[in-house]
Amino acid sequence: MPEFKIQHLTKYTYPAPVRDSANQIILYPIQDEWQEVIKQEIHISGDPVIDTFIDYYGNKVGSFTYSEPHSALLINSKILVQTKHKQLPGNDIFPAQQWEDLKQLRYMVPYIDFLRLEHFEGFNDLKALVEAEKSKDDTPYQAVLRFSRYVYDNFQYIKGVTSVETTMDEIWKLKAGVCQDFAHILTLMLRLVGIPARYVSGYICTHRSTTMRGEGATHAWAEAYIPDYGWLGIDPTNNCIANEMHVRLAVGRNFLDCSPVKGVYKGASEHRLDVSVAVGYEDDAPSMHQPGEFIDMPEHKPVTTFPKNSYQRYMEMLLQQQQQQQQQ
Amino acid sequence: MQESSYFSQYSPIKGVWDEMYGENDIRDHYSKVIDYLSRESAEDLSRKEELAKRLFMSQGITFTVYSSGEGIEKIFPFDIIPRIITADEWAFVEKGIKQRLNALNLFLKDVYNNQFIVKDGIVPIDIIYSCPHFLREMYQLQVPYDIYVHIAGIDLIRDHDGTFYVLEDNLRTPSGVSYMLENREITKRLFPDLMPQCSVRSVTEYPTILYKNLLSLSPRQISNPTIVLLSPGIYNSAYFEHTTLARLMGVELVEGRDLVVKNQKVYMKTTIGLQQVDVIYRRVDDEYLDPLVFNPASILGVAGIMGAYRTGNVAIVNAIGNGVADDKAVYAYVPEMIKYYLNEEPILKNVPTYQLSNQDEREHVFENINKMVVKKTNGSGGYGMLMGHASSDEEIEDYKKEILKDPRNFIAQPTISLSAAPCYMQGGLHPRRIDLRPYALCGPDGIEIVPGGLTRVALKEGSLVVNSSQGGGSKDTWVLA
Numbered sequence: 001m002p003e004f005k006i007q008h009l010t011k012y013t014y015p016a017p018v019r020d021s022a023n024q025i026i027l028y029p030i031q032d033e034w035q036e037v038i039k040q041e042i043h044i045s046g047d048p049v050i051d052t053f054i055d056y057y058g059n060k061v062g063s064f065t066y067s068e069p070h071s072a073l074l075i076n077s078k079i080l081v082q083t084k085h086k087q088l089p090g091n092d093i094f095p096a097q098q099w100e101d102l103k104q105l106r107y108m109v110p111y112i113d114f115l116r117l118e119h120f121e122g123f124n125d126l127k128a129l130v131e132a133e134k135s136k137d138d139t140p141y142q143a144v145l146r147f148s149r150y151v152y153d154n155f156q157y158i159k160g161v162t163s164v165e166t167t168m169d170e171i172w173k174l175k176a177g178v179c180q181d182f183a184h185i186l187t188l189m190l191r192l193v194g195i196p197a198r199y200v201s202g203y204i205c206t207h208r209s210t211t212m213r214g215e216g217a218t219h220a221w222a223e224a225y226i227p228d229y230g231w232l233g234i235d236p237t238n239n240c241i242a243n244e245m246h247v248r249l250a251v252g253r254n255f256l257d258c259s260p261v262k263g264v265y266k267g268a269s270e271h272r273l274d275v276s277v278a279v280g281y282e283d284d285a286p287s288m289h290q291p292g293e294f295i296d297m298p299e300h301k302p303v304t305t306f307p308k309n310s311y312q313r314y315m316e317m318l319l320q321q322q323q324q325q326q327q328q
Numbered sequence: 329m330q331e332s333s334y335f336s337q338y339s340p341i342k343g344v345w346d347e348m349y350g351e352n353d354i355r356d357h358y359s360k361v362i363d364y365l366s367r368e369s370a371e372d373l374s375r376k377e378e379l380a381k382r383l384f385m386s387q388g389i390t391f392t393v394y395s396s397g398e399g400i401e402k403i404f405p406f407d408i409i410p411r412i413i414t415a416d417e418w419a420f421v422e423k424g425i426k427q428r429l430n431a432l433n434l435f436l437k438d439v440y441n442n443q444f445i446v447k448d449g450i451v452p453i454d455i456i457y458s459c460p461h462f463l464r465e466m467y468q469l470q471v472p473y474d475i476y477v478h479i480a481g482i483d484l485i486r487d488h489d490g491t492f493y494v495l496e497d498n499l500r501t502p503s504g505v506s507y508m509l510e511n512r513e514i515t516k517r518l519f520p521d522l523m524p525q526c527s528v529r530s531v532t533e534y535p536t537i538l539y540k541n542l543l544s545l546s547p548r549q550i551s552n553p554t555i556v557l558l559s560p561g562i563y564n565s566a567y568f569e570h571t572t573l574a575r576l577m578g579v580e581l582v583e584g585r586d587l588v589v590k591n592q593k594v595y596m597k598t599t600i601g602l603q604q605v606d607v608i609y610r611r612v613d614d615e616y617l618d619p620l621v622f623n624p625a626s627i628l629g630v631a632g633i634m635g636a637y638r639t640g641n642v643a644i645v646n647a648i649g650n651g652v653a654d655d656k657a658v659y660a661y662v663p664e665m666i667k668y669y670l671n672e673e674p675i676l677k678n679v680p681t682y683q684l685s686n687q688d689e690r691e692h693v694f695e696n697i698n699k700m701v702v703k704k705t706n707g708s709g710g711y712g713m714l715m716g717h718a719s720s721d722e723e724i725e726d727y728k729k730e731i732l733k734d735p736r737n738f739i740a741q742p743t744i745s746l747s748a749a750p751c752y753m754q755g756g757l758h759p760r761r762i763d764l765r766p767y768a769l770c771g772p773d774g775i776e777i778v779p780g781g782l783t784r785v786a787l788k789e790g791s792l793v794v795n796s797s798q799g800g801g802s803k804d805t806w807v808l809a
Contacts, residue, residue, distance in 0.1 A: 068495075
């Protein structure tokens with residue numbers, strides 16, 4: 001039973017003070033049979049009160065406001081979490097029976113949202129591709145593995161070419177992106193063949209000896225619903241089953257349901273976002289207290305000229321422009 | 329009965345229910361008005377018409393038409409001849425609306441909590457979950473007194489035999505009530521002596537009832553809770569109405585930038601600091617209400633307001649997420665909802681509605697498109713609909729293509745003929761098609777409907793479209809005691 005110490009730092013820096021900031025965080029690991037949160041502390045600069053609730057998909061969501069003028073917002077989440085290995089699906093049920101079982105789910109509340117397709121320009125291409133990829137004798141589990149490999153082989157992992165605002169059309173043309181784009185494509189492919197698929201955000205925790213894509217930041221992958229088994233985590237960015245090394249924060253239809261940190265504030269539109277995720281192990285020297293290396297996120301907007309004179313700052317405050325901030 | 333020249337020259341439209349003219353004679357409830365008019369010369373009436381126009385203009389009673397890229401402010405054309413509803417007709421309509429609203433409130437409570445009606449297969453789950461206004465953010469969120477629809481503007485029309493049909497429920501941010509109030513004020517000035525003679529019931533209590541209901545929703549038990557009317561601002565087509573209602577109720581008129589959320593409470597910025605807000609009568613659509621949760625590009629809303637709503641620190645009127653109940657595909661199931669929740673037979677009829685996502689129904693509609701009106705399930709204001717009988721083949725083909733792209737977004741209804749009422753134009757009375765939108769207010773004490781409403785008129789001869797955005801006008805609506 002692996003135990004991980006995770007420190008997730010999110011820091012927004014603004015060139016001039018901003019205010020009336022309202023934020024939402026989904027940084028609380030899911031608690032279930034395979035994942036137990038032993039301890040979690042969240043510190044936010046300015047010490048705002050965090051109000052938490054459970055959203056439609058069962059995720060714990062926190063919200064807080066920060067009204068006073070501030071030049072930075074730091075969210076520091078420290079987690080001690082224990083995970084368990086989840087047995088993989090067996091192959092003891094006939095494929096035809098499993099596909100038939102999946103058809104029954106189409107109009108059931110827990111799955112309907114995870115079967116909904118979105119239309120984009122390449123939709124018909126993707127549909128044809130999925131039909132061609134899928135082998136007739138595949139079980140849903142085998143189809144999941146096959147599609148994950150397809151995404152892994154045919155999409156390039158490049159940081160910075162996409163952002164949270166990149167549309168499916170653009171990703172489809174680029175054939176490249178980061179974990180959230182990989183997860184997005186895979187969920188669509190699975191839904192196309194009738195397998196309920198959802199988006200997952202969380203952390204990937206590997207041992208020192210190996211490196212995986214998605215370390216050092218929040219990670220994203222997919223979950224597919226396998227009849228008589230339940231939700232199976234599948235990470236197309238690393239082409240592996242997401243199991244005890246993946247710590248789940250939230251599930252949803254897509255990225256928007258799971259964004260770990262997002263906010264709206266009034267002030268200058270420029271901001272710098274630094275995110276770091278550092279993982280330590282129970283048998284490791286604690287990396288908990290050393291802030292990890294800050295990683296530039298794809299949508300990070302560099303601050304070109306740090307402010308500016310008092311008059312410009314004043315004018316900015318007057319404009320009280322409302323801005324959004326979102327972390328991938 | 330004295331034969332008036334206005335009446336003898338009136339020629340009703342064949343096969344259409346005429347509110348004034350029945351069985352070759354004036355209906356009783358119109359006789360006093362026609363009597364009165366017959367004593368007035370055409371010059372007098374034209375002078376009254378002119379006076380009405382000037383009053384509307386000088387009081388700035390306007391609305392905005394969105395077209396050609398710019399908003400154009402216009403006065404809402406007003407016809408001086410009132411539309412008259414008998415006490416019996418009103419009693420029927422009132423009972424029907426109350427029943428409908430009760431069911432719709434129960435539906436909203438259900439669909440955002442236990443979803444019994446979906447589990448029992450009465451309303452197809454797919455229609456709910458594919459509706460863009462079914463907001464998962466509202467799931468299990470408790471609203472005061474379980475009231476979702478505080479204000480409804482239910483559109484009624486009358487078929488050729490006078491039967492009332494509900495056309496739309498308008499449960500989000502229905503507008504037009506200020507015209508009901510202003511039309512009455514103008515009519516009082518045009519026909520000061522006629523109104524008491526006819527014992528017309530008063531509509532002026534509307535703001536008082538609404539204010540009483542808003543007050544009762546305050547989460548803080550204090551003597552003077554802060555109530556605000558949240559408007560999108562001066563560019564909104566109903567801005568005149570927002571100012572009018574705020575003034576009549578004596579509440580603050582605010583825009584999103586005047587409010588701020590702090591620790592799950594909403595505050596209004598004032599010259600003496602922040603003042604906590606208890607109740608928000610919002611005229612901003614759900615999508616724009618909270619940029620943190622909904623459309624992040626919205627600058628009309630207040631970031632974090634959803635959190636304040638969820639924690640019960642502020643009441644929002646109407647509730648968020650009501651759109652799922654007035655989606656036109658869901659509308660088709662309202663009679664079923666009435667049976668399901670209330671165990672009653674529906675009093676008011678629904679217009680038969682074809683779901684274009686259903687292949688059989690779609691084919692039927694395409695074959696009979698000349699007899700159909702096709703609408704977007706989430707459209708409003710008469711934008712983007714197709715009137716089969718009045719469209720060219722090319723328009724129909726284009727529209728069909730549009731439908732096939734996403735059939736869930738369209739429904740079709742057989743063309744209902746709409747009743748006609750006399751309008752004063754070119755020195756005489758002429759029949760024009762009308763509808764009726766009464767405004768129902770739902771509070772902890774129940775549903776109240778002021779006797780009256782907005783009667784909209786299709787001023788163009790032969791037109792069936794009454795929407796103000798499509799060249800419609802309005803009339804004062806008299807409900808007789």
